[in-house]
Amino acid sequence: MNTHLYRNIPAGQEDLIARLTERYAGQRIRFHTGFVGSVPVQASGRIGRLFFYFRFRGDTASLTLGSADHRSAASRAKHARRKALRKLRRGVAVDWFGGFMLQQDLRRDTALDRHPSRAVWYAVRNDVTGERYAGDLEPEEAAELFIDMMSTLQPAGPEPRWHKLAKLGRGPWTPPMPDHRVVIRKARQ
Incomplete structure (x- = not known):
């Protein structure tokens, strides 16, 4: 096995990462890190020309593919x-x-930046373990979750144009105030 191609792969995960690399050889996947960390568990790398970022925290997992700025x-x-x-x-x-x-x-x-800041593809999965404050996964569990999320990737929508949303606040329409933010005015004397 040729492990010198991997950057920050823990010694115990080299075989796991090699299996994932073989599985997705058609997409030219390269891992920059293994499944490391605890609350959150993270992994990053490249799939072809796009960067990917895998994250699991609080019983929610996400996988984002995109280009870096x-x-x-x-x-x-x-x-x-x-x-x-x-x-x-x-x-x-x-x-x-x-x-x-x-x-x-x-x-x-x-x-x-080695993380996708301009998302092109994404996948999100909630209630992975059924434990609300989860954040730890064994590397094999993280790899299974990664495989599952690779199969559910979907295209990301267009990025919001915040400058257009800011114009709404300056226009004739203003959003209603919630009840807990009522303005109390003093009576005139």
């Missing part, structure tokens, strides 16, 4: 590199950990 991430990375260079020149990071973090900020791909 690299322009804003690249801007954040450029700012982080400039800030790290300033700190290194001033000698701010003298301890080992601070220096390590600054060296990491100097990498070219710092803060590049």
Whole structure:
């Protein structure tokens, strides 16, 4: 098995991820992380040219496929590199950990978003375990849930245009106030 292609796969999950990679070989799936974490359990990677993000928390699972917004991430990375260079020149990071973090900020791909910020496909499943505050899954259970969600993917609708919704508040129509936000006016004397 060729495990050097995987980025952050725990040692116990290499076979599981290899099986999932084989199963979805036609879609060219690559896992960047295994099924890691607890409350939430998460996994991320790529399917073809799209990024995917799997998440399970609070008895709800979601799988989102889409493209990442690299322009804003690249801007954040450029700012982080400039800030790290300033700190290194001033000698701010003298301890080992601070220096390590600054060296990491100097990498070219710092803060590049690997999660889909523009959803193209999605799947959501509620009541996975029947426990309202669930958040832990064994890797095999997470893989089964991932397979189930891959089979129920559906196209995402168009993104909302918030600037058009903001115009509603400025127009002649205003939404009614709820009863608990009634304005009380003083009587004139």
